[in-house]
Amino acid sequence: MKQFLRFLLLTLVFTASVAVVSNAGPSSENRIDLIGKVVDHYYLDFKPLATVELPRLIYDNGQFHFYRSTTSLLNKSDLFTDAAYLVDEPERKDGLIKPASYRVVRLDGTSPQFDFSITSHLVYFWFAALLTMLIFIPLSSRYRKGVGRSTEPRGAFQNIFETLVVFIRDEIALQTIGSRKYMMFTPYLLTVFFFILFMNFFGLMPWGVSSTADITVTAVLAIMTFSITQLFATKEHWKHVFWFPGVPVPIKIILLPVEFIGLFTKPFALCIRLFANMASGKILIMAILGIIFIFSDLFGPGVAYGTSWVWVLLTLFIYLIKALVSFIQAYVFTILSALFIGLAVEDHSEDDHSEEHARYSLPTQYEQ
Amino acid sequence: MNPVFAQGLLDVDFGLFFWVLITFLLFLFLLTKFAWKPILNALGEREKAIKESLEAAQQAKEEAMRISQENEKALKQVESISLKLRKEAIEEAEALRADRTEKAKAEAEKLLEQARSTIDQEKKKALLELREEVAKLAIEAASLILEEEIDEKKNRKIVDRYIKELS
Numbered sequence: 001m002k003q004f005l006r007f008l009l010l011t012l013v014f015t016a017s018v019a020v021v022s023n024a025g026p027s028s029e030n031r032i033d034l035i036g037k038v039v040d041h042y043y044l045d046f047k048p049l050a051t052v053e054l055p056r057l058i059y060d061n062g063q064f065h066f067y068r069s070t071t072s073l074l075n076k077s078d079l080f081t082d083a084a085y086l087v088d089e090p091e092r093k094d095g096l097i098k099p100a101s102y103r104v105v106r107l108d109g110t111s112p113q114f115d116f117s118i119t120s121h122l123v124y125f126w127f128a129a130l131l132t133m134l135i136f137i138p139l140s141s142r143y144r145k146g147v148g149r150s151t152e153p154r155g156a157f158q159n160i161f162e163t164l165v166v167f168i169r170d171e172i173a174l175q176t177i178g179s180r181k182y183m184m185f186t187p188y189l190l191t192v193f194f195f196i197l198f199m200n201f202f203g204l205m206p207w208g209v210s211s212t213a214d215i216t217v218t219a220v221l222a223i224m225t226f227s228i229t230q231l232f233a234t235k236e237h238w239k240h241v242f243w244f245p246g247v248p249v250p251i252k253i254i255l256l257p258v259e260f261i262g263l264f265t266k267p268f269a270l271c272i273r274l275f276a277n278m279a280s281g282k283i284l285i286m287a288i289l290g291i292i293f294i295f296s297d298l299f300g301p302g303v304a305y306g307t308s309w310v311w312v313l314l315t316l317f318i319y320l321i322k323a324l325v326s327f328i329q330a331y332v333f334t335i336l337s338a339l340f341i342g343l344a345v346e347d348h349s350e351d352d353h354s355e356e357h358a359r360y361s362l363p364t365q366y367e368q
Numbered sequence: 369m370n371p372v373f374a375q376g377l378l379d380v381d382f383g384l385f386f387w388v389l390i391t392f393l394l395f396l397f398l399l400t401k402f403a404w405k406p407i408l409n410a411l412g413e414r415e416k417a418i419k420e421s422l423e424a425a426q427q428a429k430e431e432a433m434r435i436s437q438e439n440e441k442a443l444k445q446v447e448s449i450s451l452k453l454r455k456e457a458i459e460e461a462e463a464l465r466a467d468r469t470e471k472a473k474a475e476a477e478k479l480l481e482q483a484r485s486t487i488d489q490e491k492k493k494a495l496l497e498l499r500e501e502v503a504k505l506a507i508e509a510a511s512l513i514l515e516e517e518i519d520e521k522k523n524r525k526i527v528d529r530y531i532k533e534l535s
Contacts, residue, residue: 035376035377039376039379040384057383115383116383118387121384122388125388125391132399133398136403136407137403140403140404140406140410141406143409144406148414149410149413149414165407166411183408187399187405187408188396191396214384215378216380216381217384220385220392
């Protein structure tokens, strides 16, 4: 019964999203903007309930200009306007100019110097960060009080998140970085894992946006991994990059550009992998639901209604895959980051035997 | 139509980049300080405590085993000593008893011997006395019978011969 209700709810959610798409249809010349569903916006989309415009912060000519929303900018500012209104007549509603393209330009049509406006992906990034804080700071206070420190962890909340934390510490950090330095990087790996996981999960919620489907966000994460890798790299690592040991000189010369490019391809691959996985899931769902409208165009509405359940079920299936991928991609990003960090900070003088032995040693303590 | 279809998808927005970088660093710092380190420390402490208590338990077990083995050994030793002592005591008692019996027997023998010799002497004395008495009685009797017939000298000879024959 419970499962049936859950199924019904999901179906309703998808039917609602179909309705949203069909509403959007006629207004944009019968075209569903697939990419528009994935890219960043200057508003939070709760269609058909509401659209929440986000604050705009623009730096131009040595001055910061702050507006509560794009609408407020368009109505108050005599410096900027919507890119669409350079040629068209501004659209008005209740006496206020409403944004059309949300792209803010100077009155002469050129872009302002810097646009620091809050965007939907940023908001969901913050949500993920706050959710991580809201979960783990109360959890840490439990540990501070002694539950889990001197006793066993109590309750599902603590057990679930402790399992994840221990998994990342032991299975990701310890396995790939080695017992000597892994505690130094575990906080970073934990942060990245939970941020990505929660960002991915937000994309699964109704109206939710997954920030990881934005290449800028994944680029920041990849750059963080890259910076840590380079900052903590050992002499051995640089030697491997610029003058590969143990091979003849001509091969050293061939390996130099390969290794050097490899430094950058690793984080680049990290960035693209996460972004592409998360964006493609969303595009796939929209595309499959879009088949209903394509069928409607090709064979008439009757066929579209008749076959729609197939596409809704398929969407449900893709949705479940997305839930799985959310976990997998968070894990993959974290373990690859750990691997790259491990490669860079690895101490080659450490022989394999002691490494094996040290695996069972206890984690070192942080200084408070 | 948009000439580059997925252009918006691959745009790197500077403003977003800036904000995400700043907030990521901020949250990384906050989470590390207020969440990860306390949690990881607590976990490390707990694991250390568990490992230590397991080791202590193992040690205690070994200690107990060693003590019980020692106890058993001591018990066995004590048992063997007590067995030996008992045996010795029994032997001693046996010897003592034998000795006593021997002594008592010897005493009894001696006493018996003494009694016998006393009896013998008494008997000899009695016999001697009896002989004297008999001789005197015979003489008296004979003298009474033969008062006048035979003088005393002749009678004496007869009596002596008679006594000799008698003894």
